[in-house]
Amino acid sequence: MRRTVRGLVGLVGFLAVGEVVGRSGIAPPGYLPPSSVVLTRLVELLADRAFVLDLIATVLAWAIALGIAVAVAVPAGLLLGTVPALRHGAKAVVEFLRPIPSVALIPLAIMVFGIGPDTKISLAVYAAVWPILFNTIYAMDEVDPKLVDTARSFGLGRWPVLARVSLPSAAPFVATGIRLSAAVALIVVVSVEFLAGASGGLGRFILESGSGSGRMDLVFAGTVVAGLVGYLVNAGLEWAQRRLFAWSAAVGEAS
Amino acid sequence: MNARLKQFLQRWGVFAALVVAWELATRAAASPFFPTPKTILGTIRDRWLSGPASQLLLSDEVFDDVLPSILRTLGGWALASVVGVALGVALGRSRVAMDYVGPLLAFARAIPPPTLVPVFLVLFKIGTPMQLATIIFGTLWPVVLNSVDGARAVDSVKVETARAFRLPRHQWLLGVVLPSALPKIFAGLRVSLSLALILMVISELVGATNGIGYQLLYAQRQFELPAMWAGIVLLGVLGYLFNTLLLAGERRALAWQPAGRG
Amino acid sequence: MPTMLDVTGLGHRYHSKDGEHVAVDGLTFTVNAGELVCIVGPSGCGKSTLLRSISGLIRPTEGQVRLHGDVVDGVPSDLAVVFQDYSRSLFPWLSVQRNVEFPLKKALGRAERAERARQALEQVGLAGAAGKYPWQLSGGMQQRVAIARALAYRPALLLMDEPFASVDAQTRFELEDLLLRVRREHDTTILLVTHDIDESVYLGDRVVVLSKSPARVVRTLDVDLPAQRDQITTRESEAFVALRSEVARLLHDRPAESDAAGTDSANSSAGASTNGHRVAAKPATAKQSSARATDQASEQASEQDADQAADRGPAKDADRGTDQGADEAATPVKAEAAAAPKAKPHRNGQGGNRNGAKNRNKSGGRGRARR
Known part of the structure; x- marks a missing residue:
């Protein structure tokens, strides 16, 4: 309770600073709009049909990308995590693919996929696959051998051990990976919209408000919305993780 | 040693095999979008490794585009790291302060960094300050939040040990809190280093007159696909190098850990 | 002898969501300079709260602690x-030597620090391990480092909170003897908290017996054993056995002659004459008496009635491993170890090595996570 109040006080304090800075004239007029203006724009935007459609486009692309990334990375991670030979083989590929920043592929993706939603979804998938994949492999490695031995001493075979021991004990790590990926995917979706102006979305809205008309108040309002989406997604996933894996000490451990 | 050699050969063997497969596939496909690795390597050599011996064979383009990009990435990241660790450790030891700013920090981290690029553009105009601002804003939060986590989780027995010996404040912060938090801090630094590379590219795609990202965009506009691929490969190599160097540093700094992670 | 530590009416209560909880209640006792006093109490009776109040780490809600006359307010x-x-008390990022030097930084120069650390490490038999990291040492050796660190600090009062509860029985014996030796050499005043009855009698000049939570002083016993103690001869001496049985009875709130079935204990002698302590044995009290005490009791038939042990038998066994389960797990069965001839204290090196090997295995297990 006290924490909530303090958090709100912090928020109000931040907004007050923003208001003062905005009105102080430190920056040329219109560059750093006061908090009150940004909040007014925010309310207006949320009632604006075109903006809401942009928002939906972004969230939808994000959700599809995350779904695909999970569907690809979790099975791949399980496979690589359980078969050491495969993992050693794949290591080189993974290590050289992962460091390529997803945004470096934007120009290429635009050429190949055009500026439709495919581009942002495929790039977001590319970026979101890695955290899930690594966390899954890591989790399979971290399964306590004592648990496995215990299960085997009760006569469980290879597959039942995998299904009933390895998977449950790996699940919290995988969930953490998914949460990290969710954040990355949102960043990439918005970035691609912003850089490529592709097929609507929050990113393009910010691009047009910024470079087209120089409306920084709209840019800030759009940024707040993007931040809110990211915050809510993360908070929601964290909540789900806590509920599902209350037994695990790994919950909440993330970077 | 033998096992390591074997592993080394295995890894690079697989890598070489993949490059060969890629070569064969791109030759067979003959798509203009996907030049062969040979073409890409040729482009890389022509663009960046064709300089005079006095420049270690590095061409002028390396000094005009690649080096500025590297300096921006590392400079922005280093600044964000110093500020982020100091801020995070201080906040992490104060429950009250975190109550006030915690939600703001979580929100700040959730903002996709490119969305503020227009603001930085009007504030700083096109150029290095704007790129640094973008990189710092994007990389600061993971460092801060991880440092907070690390500083917060100082083991209770160590807290009491330090209090029982009445350690002075600086010794407590530098000798107990910082080392305790270091593993978490490094996790944050790793995340932010890869973010720094991404933001460098983004900021150069939008507001730059040189740099790897700018060249990437230029190549796209000119439909010079081998040049574009060369840029992508270069960024991959840089990402790999940065990460490897940071890991080596982390291993040294955390050598005391009985079970190092990652 | 001057009084080093003077605890008067010390109480600590804290609020939790289940209401007010009294951890320590009206404790009064003193420790004289140069004395080694053991506080023994059942697990979870608030011993740690007591020790943290004395050390100034927490502020007691009632009463007062004085260290050589000064009221303790914050860590002295x-x-x-x-x-x-x-x-957890050693800093894993510092070598053994630096761990010992660490608290000396504020007061001493580099050379003096190093010299003091070297001396302290030598005293605990770890001169050769100065450059190692804590995790490279066995548990017993790590605790030696912690002791060396405390010695190098040259405190007026050394507080020890169950210092040997986390090491195996053999190492525990070594460390107990080490403590006695170091204490003679340094003439340090020591207050040691333990839940181990034998340890309290073996180490202490006096033993303060605490009740179950909330902790109150049941009685203070003088240990009139010769100053030179030996793990085998001392422990089998009649005086030791008698003292330890007395402590056990006080601790478990059980008079010597009564059975544990909950009959009225007003007619009892030794244990019931406790000053101001609850006498009526709740049914839970029977549970509290540890299985270990029974084992010991039946072994020492000379001291106790054979039929008494038999009487207690069935009721006891049913309760085995319930209340005292955690306690037992933490304490290897003492009677067995003491009886075995192997229990002769090892010279430091030997025992340490064996433990070292064991520990290496352990850290090897953890090291698996490394890649």
């Missing part, structure tokens, strides 16, 4: 604490 400058959990 000449006090050192050795915690039970050596793996």
Whole structure:
């Protein structure tokens, strides 16, 4: 309770600073709009049909990308995590693919996929696959051998051990990976919209408000919305993780 | 040693095999979008490794585009790291302060960094300050939040040990809190280093007159696909190098850990 | 002898969501300079709260602690604490030598620091391990480092919170003897908290017996054993056995002659004459008496009635491993170890090595996570 109040006080304090800075004239007029203006724009935007459609486009692309990334990375991670030979083989590929920043592929993706939603979804998938994949492999490695031995001493075979021991004990790590990926995917979706102006979305809205008309108040309002989406997604996933894996000490451990 | 050699050969063997497969596939496909690795390597050599011996064979383009990009990435990241660790450790030891700013920090981290690029553009105009601002804003939060986590989780027995010996404040912060938090801090630094590379590219795609990202965009506009691929490969190599160097540093700094992670 | 530590009416209560909880209630006792006093109490009776109040780490809600006359308000400058959990009280990022030097930084120059650390490490038999990291040492050796660190600090009062509860029985014997030796050499005043009856009698000049939570002083016993103690001869001496049985009875709130079935204990002698302590044995009290005590009791038939042990038998066995389960797990069965001839204290090196090997295995297990 006290924490909530303090958090709100912090928020109000931040907004007050923003208001003062905005009105102080430190920056040329219109560059750093006061908090009150940004909040007014925010309310207006949320009632604006075109903006809401942009928002939906972004969230939808994000959700599809995350779904695909999970569907690809979790099975791949399980496979690589359980078969050491495969993992050693794949290591080189993974290590050289992962460091390529997803945004470096934007120009290429635009050429190949055009500026439709495919581009942002495929790039977001590319970026979101890695955290899930690594966390899954890591989790399979971290399964306590004592648990496995215990299960085997009760006569469980290879597959039942995998299904009933390895998977449950790996699940919290995988969930953490998914949460990290969710954040990355949102960043990439918005970035691609912003850089490529592709097929609507929050990113393009910010691009047009910024470079087209120089409306920084709209840019800030759009940024707040993007931040809110990211915050809510993360908070929601964290909540789900806590509920599902209350037994695990790994919950909440993330970077 | 033998096992390591074997592993080394295995890894690079697989890598070489993949490059060969890629070569064969791109030759067979003959798509203009996907030049062969040979073409890409040729482009890389022509663009960046064709300089005079006095420049270690590095061409002028390396000094005009690649080096500025590297300096921006590392400079922005280093600044964000110093500020982020100091801020995070201080906040992490104060429950009250975190109550006030915690939600703001979580929100700040959730903002996709490119969305503020227009603001930085009007504030700083096109150029290095704007790129640094973008990189710092994007990389600061993971460092801060991880440092907070690390500083917060100082083991209770160590807290009491330090209090029982009445350690002075600086010794407590530098000798107990910082080392305790270091593993978490490094996790944050790793995340932010890869973010720094991404933001460098983004900021150069939008507001730059040189740099790897700018060249990437230029190549796209000119439909010079081998040049574009060369840029992508270069960024991959840089990402790999940065990460490897940071890991080596982390291993040294955390050598005391009985079970190092990652 | 001057009084070093004077605890008067010390009480600590804290609020939790289940209401007010009294951890320590009206404790009064003193420790004289140069004395080694053991506080023994059942698990979870608030011993740690007591020790943390004395060390100034927490502020007691009632009463007062005086260290050589000064009221303790915050951690005093000449006090050192050795915690039970050596793996957490040592700083893993510092070598053994630097761990010992660490608290000396504020007061001493580099050379003097190094010299003091060297001396302290030598005293605990770890001169050769100065450059190692804590995790490279066995548990017993780690606790030696913690003791060396406290010694190098040259405290007026050394507080020890269950210092040997986390090491195996053999190592525990070695460390107990080490403590006695170091204490003679340094003439340090020591207050040691333990839940181990034998340890309290073996180490202490006096034993303060605490009740179950909330902790109150049941009685203070003088240990009139010769100063030179030996793990085998001392432990089998009649005086030792008698003292330890007395402590056990006080601790478990059980008079010597009564059975544990909950009959009225008003007619009892030894244990019931406790000053101001609850006498009526609740049914839970029978549970509380540890299985270990029974084992010991039946072994020492000379001291106790054979039929008494038999009487208690069935009721006891049913309760085995319930209330005292955690306690037992933490304490290897003492009677067995003491009886075995192997229990002769080892010279430091030997025992340490064996433990070292064991520990290496353990850290090898953890090291698996490394890649």
